[in-house]
Structures are given as C-alpha cells and as structure tokens.
Amino acid sequence: MREQISLIGSGQTRFSEWWGKGIRDLMDEAVTSAIDSSPITALDIDFVIVANMLGERVNDQAHLGAIASSLLPHRPPALRTEAACASGSIAIHTALSLLESGRAENVLVIGVEKMTDVSTSEIAAALMGAADAERDAACGMTFPGLFGLVARRYMHDYGLTRAQLSLVSARHHRNAVSNPFAQFKSAIDPESVTESSLVADPLRLLDCSPVSDGAAACILSSKHASPIRFAASQVSTDSVSLTERPFLTSFPATKDAAERAYEEAGIRPTDIAHIELHDCFSIAAVINLEDLGFADPGRGITFYEEQETTPTVNASGGLKACGHPVAATGIKQILDVSKQLQVSGQRYGLAHNFGGVGATCCVHILEHTP
Amino acid sequence: MREQISLIGSGQTRFSEWWGKGIRDLMDEAVTSAIDSSPITALDIDFVIVANMLGERVNDQAHLGAIASSLLPHRPPALRTEAACASGSIAIHTALSLLESGRAENVLVIGVEKMTDVSTSEIAAALMGAADAERDAACGMTFPGLFGLVARRYMHDYGLTRAQLSLVSARHHRNAVSNPFAQFKSAIDPESVTESSLVADPLRLLDCSPVSDGAAACILSSKHASPIRFAASQVSTDSVSLTERPFLTSFPATKDAAERAYEEAGIRPTDIAHIELHDCFSIAAVINLEDLGFADPGRGITFYEEQETTPTVNASGGLKACGHPVAATGIKQILDVSKQLQVSGQRYGLAHNFGGVGATCCVHILEHTP
Numbered sequence: 111m112r113e114q115i116s117l118i119g120s121g122q123t124r125f126s127e128w129w130g131k132g133i134r135d136l137m138d139e140a141v142t143s144a145i146d147s148s149p150i151t152a153l154d155i156d157f158v159i160v161a162n163m164l165g166e167r168v169n170d171q172a173h174l175g176a177i178a179s180s181l182l183p184h185r186p187p188a189l190r191t192e193a194a195c196a197s198g199s200i201a202i203h204t205a206l207s208l209l210e211s212g213r214a215e216n217v218l219v220i221g222v223e224k225m226t227d228v229s230t231s232e233i234a235a236a237l238m239g240a241a242d243a244e245r246d247a248a249c250g251m252t253f254p255g256l257f258g259l260v261a262r263r264y265m266h267d268y269g270l271t272r273a274q275l276s277l278v279s280a281r282h283h284r285n286a287v288s289n290p291f292a293q294f295k296s297a298i299d300p301e302s303v304t305e306s307s308l309v310a311d312p313l314r315l316l317d318c319s320p321v322s323d324g325a326a327a328c329i330l331s332s333k334h335a336s337p338i339r340f341a342a343s344q345v346s347t348d349s350v351s352l353t354e355r356p357f358l359t360s361f362p363a364t365k366d367a368a369e370r371a372y373e374e375a376g377i378r379p380t381d382i383a384h385i386e387l388h389d390c391f392s393i394a395a396v397i398n399l400e401d402l403g404f405a406d407p408g409r410g411i412t413f414y415e416e417q418e419t420t421p422t423v424n425a426s427g428g429l430k431a432c433g434h435p436v437a438a439t440g441i442k443q444i445l446d447v448s449k450q451l452q453v454s455g456q457r458y459g460l461a462h463n464f465g466g467v468g469a470t471c472c473v474h475i476l477e478h479t480p
Numbered sequence: 481m482r483e484q485i486s487l488i489g490s491g492q493t494r495f496s497e498w499w500g501k502g503i504r505d506l507m508d509e510a511v512t513s514a515i516d517s518s519p520i521t522a523l524d525i526d527f528v529i530v531a532n533m534l535g536e537r538v539n540d541q542a543h544l545g546a547i548a549s550s551l552l553p554h555r556p557p558a559l560r561t562e563a564a565c566a567s568g569s570i571a572i573h574t575a576l577s578l579l580e581s582g583r584a585e586n587v588l589v590i591g592v593e594k595m596t597d598v599s600t601s602e603i604a605a606a607l608m609g610a611a612d613a614e615r616d617a618a619c620g621m622t623f624p625g626l627f628g629l630v631a632r633r634y635m636h637d638y639g640l641t642r643a644q645l646s647l648v649s650a651r652h653h654r655n656a657v658s659n660p661f662a663q664f665k666s667a668i669d670p671e672s673v674t675e676s677s678l679v680a681d682p683l684r685l686l687d688c689s690p691v692s693d694g695a696a697a698c699i700l701s702s703k704h705a706s707p708i709r710f711a712a713s714q715v716s717t718d719s720v721s722l723t724e725r726p727f728l729t730s731f732p733a734t735k736d737a738a739e740r741a742y743e744e745a746g747i748r749p750t751d752i753a754h755i756e757l758h759d760c761f762s763i764a765a766v767i768n769l770e771d772l773g774f775a776d777p778g779r780g781i782t783f784y785e786e787q788e789t790t791p792t793v794n795a796s797g798g799l800k801a802c803g804h805p806v807a808a809t810g811i812k813q814i815l816d817v818s819k820q821l822q823v824s825g826q827r828y829g830l831a832h833n834f835g836g837v838g839a840t841c842c843v844h845i846l847e848h849t850p
Contacts, residue, residue, distance in 0.1 A: 167537040172609035173564040187715035194543040210581035239542035345557035347549040
C-alpha cells in the first residue's frame with residue numbers, strides 16, 4: 111500500500127430475513143454503527159461507496175450511491191460498485207484507491223443486499239447474473255449447478271468423499287454459534303449435511319450458503335490511524351463462463367490475487383493467523399484453502415478434519431452460517447478478520463471474496479499493530 | 481489533478497437499436513476501436529472499469545467487469561460502477577483515482593447499455609431504478625413525469641414558453657446531422673417538437689432522449705501522453721427523491737460539481753470552448769446551462785435562441801439526437817469534447833453528466849495542448 115490506510119469504524123446488521131426492513135433501513139443501521147464506533151463524525155466522511163448486486167432487479171432500486179449519501183447530513187459524493195458476489199471487496203479496493211489518490215481522507219464503504227422479498231426461483235435467476243448469461247445461464251444452469259459440477263470433478267480427481275465434504279458446513283455452523291450477527295447460530299453435525307435435501311448432485315441443501323438480507327459498513331481513513339491497517343488489496347479476474355476454463359478444481363484468480371497480495375504485504379501464507387474465505391458452497395472452501403497457499407491440491411479438506419487449525423478459517427461462521435447477503439459479504443469479512451486479530455493479538459489476517467465461480471477474486475490482508 | 485492523466489484512445493459504436501448484437505458484441509466493437517486508436521496494445525491495459533446501469537435487470541447479466549475483461553487476452557482486473565445515468569462519468573472518475581493512486585497506468589473504461597430488447601413499459605420501469613423506489617416510483621411517477629414537473633415549474637417561475645423549449649431538441653438534431661455515431665441524423669424544426677405526442681405535460685415525445693443500444697470506450701493513461709489531458713473530475717450528490725428538494729428549477733449537484741471542477745482546473749466558465757451536457761429531457765439542457773455558470777437563472781434558453789454560441793453546446797447532438805444508452809453516455813461525452821477541442825484548436829472543454837433528476841452529477845474538464 112502506498113498510503114497508510116486504517117479501518118477506523120465498522121458496523122453491521124445481523125444477516126437474516128428482514129421482511130420488515132427496506133434496503134435503506136439496513137444501510138442506515140450499519141452506517142450508524144460504523145460511525146458510532148469511529149473517532150470521526152458523519153460530517154468528516156468525504157466519499158461513500160456502496161456495494162450492491164441485485165438492487166436494480168430485486169428491489170427496483172439502482173443509484174444506491176446517492177441513496178446512501180442521503181443518509182448523511184451533508185450528502186457526500188457517492189458511487190456504487192458491482193462485481194457479483196465480490197461486490198463488497200471490490201468496493202473496498204475502490205475506496206483504497208480513492209484514498210491513495212488523495213481525493214478523499216475518510217471513505218464510508220457499505221455493502222447491502224435485500225434478497226428475501228422475492229421468490230426462490232426469482233432470486234436464483236437474479237443470482238445467475240453473476241454467471242455468463244449467454245454461455246452458462248442459457249443452458250439452464252443455476253449456481254448450485256455450476257458448483258455441483260466443480261464438486262463432482264474435484265471428487266473424481268482427488269477422491270474427496272461425501273462424508274468429508276460435510277465437515278465443512280458443520281464446522282462453519284459450529285463457529286457461528288457465538289457470533290451475534292450470524293443468520294444461523296445452530297450447530298449441525300456432518301451427518302445432517304449429508305442427509306439434507308439434494309440440490310445439485312453432489313451438493314446438498316446444507317452445502318449451500320443461504321439467501322439473506324443484511325448490510326455491513328466500514329470507514330477507511332488515510333487521516334486517522336487505528337490498530338488495523340490495510341497491508342494489501344488485490345483483484346484478479348478469470349473467464350466468467352465455465353465453458354472457457356481448462357479445469358474446474360482450482361480458481362486461478364484466487365491464486366493470482368493471493369500471490370500478489372502476499373507480495374504487496376511483504377509476507378508469506380504462514381504469517382496469516384486468521385482467514386475469512388468465500389464458502390458460497392462447501393466445495394469452494396476446500397478449493398480456496400489450496401488456491402490461497404494453505405494446502406496442496408486435493409488436501410484442503412484437512413483443515414476441516416483437524417479440530418483446531420492455524421490459521422483459523424471462517425471463525426465467524428463464513429457465508430454458510432453467517433448468511434450471504436451478496437454484496438455485504440466482502441465487507442463483513444473485513445470486519446470479522448479485524449475483530450479476530452484484535453482478540454488474538456496476532457498480526458496478519460486475510461479476507462478472500464469472489465464473484466461467480468471465482469471469476470472476480472479479491473484478496474485483502476489486514477495488519478494489526480496494537 | 482495530482483497526476484498528468486491523458487486520454488490516449490477512444491472508440492464507440494453508433495448509438496442505435498442493435499437487435500442483432502449482444503452487450504458483449506457492443507463492448508467488443510468499442511474496445512477494439514479504442515485500442516486501435518491508441519499507442520498501446522491490449523496487453524498494456526492493467527485495469528478495466530465498466531459502466532452499466534440496466535444489465536442485471538434487462539439483459540440478465542451482472543458482473544460485466546469480468547465479462548469485459550475477458551475481451552482482452554490477459555484478463556486484467558475489472559469492476560463495474562453504477563450511478564444511474566451518470567454511470568459513465570462515475571467510471572471515468574473511478575479510473576482517474578485508480579491512476580492517481582499509482583495502482584494502474586493504463587485503464588480501459590467502457591460504458592455499455594442494451595435497452596431495446598424489452599418492452600417500453602419494462603424499460604420505463606427499469607429506468608425508474610434511478611429514482612427513489614420508495615418515495616417517487618411507488619406513487620406511479622416515470623422519468624418523463626419527474627422532468628415534466630420540473631419543466632412545468634420552470635415555465636411557471638420564468639415564463640419559458642412551449643415554443644422556446646422546442647428550440648432545444650431542434651438544435652440538437654441539427655447538430656447531429658454530421659455525426660456518424662448519432663442515432664438520429666435527421667434535422668427537425670421546432671414546430672415538430674411542439675406538435676409531437678404529449679408524454680408528460682408539458683414534455684412532448686421530441687423533448688425526450690430515446691431508448692438506445694450502444695457502447696463507448698476510452699483509455700486513460702498516466703504513462704503515455706496525448707494532446708488531451710484531464711484538468712478536473714468532480715462528483716456531487718443530491719437527494720434522489722424530488723420530495724426532498726426545496727426547489728425544482730436548479731440542480732445544486734451540478735452547481736457544486738462545476739464550481740469544484742473550475743477550481744480544480746484553475747479556470748473560469750469563460751475559458752470553456754465546448755460543452756457536452758446531459759439533455760435527457762430538453763428542460764434539463766436549459767437548467768444545466770444555468771447551473772454550469774453560463775446563464776443567469778431563467779436565461780438558459782438564450783443559448784438556443786442564438787444561431788452560434790460560445791461555448792458550443794452539444795455539438796454532437798447530445799442525448800436527444802445521439803441516443804442515450806444510459807451508461808455509455810458519460811463516456812461518449814468525453815469522446816465528443818475531445819474531438820471538438822482537436823478540431824477547433826481550443827484549450828478547454830467540459831462534459832456534464834447526471835443521474836436521476838440531478839441526484840448524482842459529474843463534471844469533467846478536458847485540456848487540449850496540441
């Protein structure tokens with residue numbers, strides 16, 4: 111990072127089904143918490159970036175930058191970013207460049223999604239906007255279907271069993287029990303995952319992150335310091351359509367973004383104490399651990415076979431148990447890594463967020479200096 | 481501007497009804513032209529920013545950053561920005577910060593919209609995403625309705641006549657006759673505007689910019705120089721809902737962005753030789769000229785009563801005659817101002833693009849140094 115940029119405020123709603131709240135209410139709640147937790151006032155915010163994927167289609171509301179700006183008394187300049195499920199982390203990346211450019215000193219970043227107001231089939235169709243409409247959606251694929259293909263191929267290549275894969279969601283649910291912001295605070299055993307309804311073979315219902323409403327917000331500053339600063343922010347892109355991929359069992363955009371992030375931070379994977387990674391489906395968590403450099407190909411599941419791991423993985427509960435209000439996820443991950451570092455006293459944590467089947471990948475590294 | 485940032489490549493499709501082309505085809509055509517016109521190769525592009533408003537809803541395609549990145553052989557990092565009809569200029573602003581931050585040296589910016597694949601009622605509903613869904617759309621307003629209120633109030637306050645207002649679209653159509661990229665290259669007389677179908681009193685069909693398909697692309701560089709550099713880039717935000725505005729006959733976000741842009745460039749309005757401004761509806765052109773500092777309140781129409789003006793206004797034909805594929809407009813304006821400066825040999829030109837009823841406003845000032 112060219113500039114010293116700190117995380118000086120953060121807040122979120124619980125991720126849940128918020129039928130009584132609108133997209134503006136969710137943003138307001140997260141923003142108020144973020145400002146209250148920071149050393150600045152609302153008037154010190156000089157730019158607002160809103161991450162959102164589905165508002166135009168599901169909530170009849172685009173132009174969320176200006177809507178969010180109106181939550182503040184002085185209506186600072188604002189814009190919206192989108193990169194499917196990576197919208198939140200791409201907003202963080204955009205905010206960091208704005209701060210590094212010197213055009214702003216305190217940027218409010220908000221991720222919000224209100225998904226539960228429409229039917230399951232409508233939300234499934236809307237989410238397919240993250241895939242390639244001409245090449246993947248047109249043949250009838252859904253996102254569970256795309257990741258089902260990935261899981262089936264991974265099992266074929268590496269011998270991963272159904273029983274092993276079930277360890278992933280069980281662990282994430284166990285971790286979420288103590289997270290007050292998690293959608294599901296219930297422990298589940300691996301057998302429940304294996305026995306849950308079949309969604310897209312081999313993936314079962316409890317392999318899939320849920321449909322959620324929620325917002326997360328943070329304030330990044332080049333003017334004010336805090337114990338948590340950004341050590342790296344990297345984005346990488348791959349083909350959106352699976353039809354253009356030479357293989358399905360690894361996501362090169364994760365590898366590329368992670369390698370560049372380690373280089374930017376001047377560290378190695380072994381320096382990372384906490385990871386929040388993008389487990390939209392259980393198989394993704396296994397592959398991400400390999401792509402991020404923490405396990406050899408085919409060995410990611412070992413993290414879930416051990417009771418305690420270094421680094422910790424999705425100690426928050428991840429997307430599966432915390433919920434996945436799409437664009438809020440990338441920001442909520444930053445909040446969770448920050449909290450974990452402050453509790454453990456460790457130095458480095460990593461947030462990994464992707465859109466589509468690993469087509470846009472962002473890796474952020476946070477550094478804790480008490 | 482902290483860095484010297486130049487416009488080193490540009491290209492666009494004709495704005496039209498492109499029923500035989502998809503959103504990817506339109507982007508590809510504009511991107512190929514932009515790269516061909518530049519001193520660099522595709523491989524030199526290190527970031528892609530796509531402006532788009534309606535893809536998720538109208539084309540079933542979000543995640544357009546990654547889709548666009550795949551048009552290039554090395555798939556550089558990418559993201560999408562959105563701020564309703566100001567999506568294009570907000571993408572330029574984002575690209576400039578990315579360049580100023582030092583994170584990129586050559587950024588490809590693409591604006592694209594494919595609007596004609598759905599019915600008029602569906603596109604009208606989708607466009608209302610630029611307004612406030614809870615406060616403006618819920619009561620049945622459309623965008624022509626919102627600007628109809630603005631026009632009616634302006635006529636009441638300042639005595640603007642229907643015959644005077646008709647001069648605006650007539651001038652824009654006259655200007656477009658020689659623009660090969662314009663959707664409507666036909667001259668129309670003011671009487672035709674006055675006699676066209678009533679859409680939202682007092683606005684007639686020929687007061688309204690059309691529904692269009694198209695893409696525009698440009699390459700901004702901090703590494704390579706060109707005769708056209710960015711002298712200022714400013715964004716300002718107002719309430720999205722008209723219910724929160726103290727008056728309707730001026731858009732404070734335009735005034736604020738313009739004042740800050742003149743200050744950033746170190747110039748005055750009288751230094752500007754060419755303007756491309758956001759004439760989504762004829763009345764907007766009149767008000768924008770006042771808000772940008774070129775006419776006193778109530779006097780903007782004088783620009784259309786004179787045959788030749790300094791500065792020139794919408795010499796391209798503007799949104800009315802060039803077409804308005806929403807997110808492509810803000811980028812196409814930059815391309816037009818650049819061309820006009822290179823033809824006239826003048827020094828400064830201004831592009832003004834807004835979203836909603838002036839809720840997000842961007843002003844860019846280009847400097848020509850032959």
